[in-house]
Amino acid sequence: MSDRKGDSRPDNHTVELTVPSDPKYMKLVRGLVSAAAEVVGFGRGDVNRLCLAVDEACTNVIRHAYGGDHKQRIEVHLAMHPDRLEVKLRDYGRQADPSEIKARDLADIRPGGLGVHFIREIMDEVVYDTNREVGTELRMTKSRPKEQQEGP
Amino acid sequence: MKLQQSEEKDLIRVSLEGEVDMRSSPELRDELLAVAQKKIPQVAIDLQKVGYIDSSGIATLIQCLKHVAQYGGKLTLVGVNDDIYPVFELAHLQDVFDLRREGTID
Numbered sequence: 001m002s003d004r005k006g007d008s009r010p011d012n013h014t015v016e017l018t019v020p021s022d023p024k025y026m027k028l029v030r031g032l033v034s035a036a037a038e039v040v041g042f043g044r045g046d047v048n049r050l051c052l053a054v055d056e057a058c059t060n061v062i063r064h065a066y067g068g069d070h071k072q073r074i075e076v077h078l079a080m081h082p083d084r085l086e087v088k089l090r091d092y093g094r095q096a097d098p099s100e101i102k103a104r105d106l107a108d109i110r111p112g113g114l115g116v117h118f119i120r121e122i123m124d125e126v127v128y129d130t131n132r133e134v135g136t137e138l139r140m141t142k143s144r145p146k147e148q149q150e151g152p
Numbered sequence: 153m154k155l156q157q158s159e160e161k162d163l164i165r166v167s168l169e170g171e172v173d174m175r176s177s178p179e180l181r182d183e184l185l186a187v188a189q190k191k192i193p194q195v196a197i198d199l200q201k202v203g204y205i206d207s208s209g210i211a212t213l214i215q216c217l218k219h220v221a222q223y224g225g226k227l228t229l230v231g232v233n234d235d236i237y238p239v240f241e242l243a244h245l246q247d248v249f250d251l252r253r254e255g256t257i258d
Contacts, residue, residue: 114207
């Protein structure tokens with residue numbers, strides 16, 4: 001414990017939540033993301049957008065990685081930095097080829113396919129890491145606008 | 153999510169309350185399909201008490217828009233508040249839907 005003394009980035013700047021791959025738990029995930037985004041200092045609009053991006057990513061995990069199976073698990077890892085929020089979503093389902101994960105053409109007005117567009121539009125960085133035996137780790141980062149930066 | 157309906161001459165109003173997400177959208181889809189089947193000329197969906205909407209909710213509203221347009225009706229989304237309007241903007245749908253900040257059509 002003593003070697004933590006003076007560490008400006010202790011582990012308590014990260015939070016983790018594991019939830020079943022069931023839509024009824026997504027409100028819980030949004031609540032956590034919202035609270036973490038507020039700690040980082042995002043304004044209300046960005047807090048809402050961050051919740052939306054993480055929610056959409058979880059929805060894609062449930063639908064595509066787990067094929068609608070609500071009994072699997074999703075691990076949510078949030079790292080709160082002074083200037084940004086890093087989100088990692090880990091699933092243990094079917095891996096998709098990252099190059100095939102595409103947002104749809106918005107000119108084509110039809111239901112579906114909007115989630116990936118939302119994620120890419122909202123987050124600054126989006127990496128689908130399938131370089132593991134099972135499942136995917138999706139890493140997403142959102143930085144605070146420069147004029148708002150102070151630190152948690 | 154809660155849903156209430158009221159009908160008057162040539163207008164049906166569907167008021168939603170809560171969060172429209174992957175969990176509640178299937179129920180909303182069924183309800184809005186039933187509303188469209190009534191073929192009432194003017195359909196108003198009141199979103200004033202909706203604090204959150206995701207892509208599945210937007211997709212449900214797109215379906216409703218198409219069903220209502222099919223019989224020549226008009227769909228208006230009223231009470232579009234500051235929490236959900238940005239989602240329509242993100243989807244580039246702010247000009248596709250008739251969106252009103254006010255809770256009424258007129």
